[in-house]
Amino acid sequence: MLNYTSPIKEVKKYSGLTVSEISPLMKLNLRGKSRDFLTTIGQNINIILPLEANTSASSENYTAIWLSPDEWMLVSNRTVNKENNDYEIEKLLFNKISKTNLGSVTDVTDQLVMINLSGEKIFDLLSTGSPFNFNDFRFKKGSSTQTLLAQIDVIIHHNQINSVNLFVRRSFSEHLMSWINDSASRL
Amino acid sequence: MFLINCPYCGERDQSEFKAGGEAHIERPKQPTELSDDEWAEYLFMRKNIKGIQFERWNHAHGCRKWFNMIRDTSNDEIKLIYKMGEKPPKG
Secondary structure (H helix, E strand, C coil): CCCCCCCCCCCEEECCEEEEECCCCCEEEEECCCHHHHHHHHHHHCCCCCCCCCCEEECCCEEEEEEECCEEEEEECCCCCCCCCCCHHHHHHHHHHHCCCCCEEEECCCCEEEEEEECCCHHHHHHHHCCCCCCCHHHCCCCEEEEEECCEEEEEEEEECCEEEEEEEHHHHHHHHHHHHHHHCCC | CCEEEECCCEEEEHHHCEEEEECCCCCCCCHHHCCHHHHHHHHCCCCCCCCEEEEEEECCCCCCCEEEEEEECCCCEEEEEEECCCCCCCC
16 A cells, blocks of 8 residues: 545535545455456455446445456445555465466556545536436446546546446545535535 | 447547547658658648548557547537548448
8 A cells, every 4th residue: 555645635515515534444446358268356355246328236345346348346335454455366466367378367446545425416516517317326336437527537436326436536636526516516 | 428339348438538620641652752741731730620530549448449439529429439440431
């Protein structure tokens, strides 16, 4: 785990909306196309990677988010040990996937910040800054998308009813937080 | 603002995409045997017509995949979208 400062120091509360950063979480980027790649991942993490666009799949410990036809992001459901910079699952997958040329496994834990939004006004906030159409998204648990929010690249994952996880690049996280702060105050 | 139907992610706003120029330009088989003029023709010269144009587009802020689009440049009407590597329909 790198030494960095968090974009949000405390949990922020607005009317109908709560914003907090959840860290540290393990995030892995998985890329591959072949059937062997999919079965190897499935056997090792007990998740069948979602093949349908804009969806996700969860197990007890991990969530796999569809990013592109040959790209997924694997996120741990619970926070990990702060001092620990290596993850058993990454080592396992690296040996089974990257070393055998089935695909690639990249640790993006420190690249992305996960911001959790909860409350009934999440989609009011998101639609003020995103060109994405949330009409179907908001009623489908587990839906995910990559889009722009206030012109920043974000991955949005609808993990529970009235709860959404935003993944944003670390360098943009502070800027995005100040936008959320501004926009949420006018909801 | 118009909507583009990404072949992988579905309908998305135009602002998520980047245009990538004319599609179906083939690299010459024997580049060493070309004259400078012929090479410049391949490298720089693009049709840029008013009307139906074949283009490459990239879903830059989404799945980051490239695809082909047939677009009418005079009114931005999208005629057809098809994946990379697929042949354009005749006529």
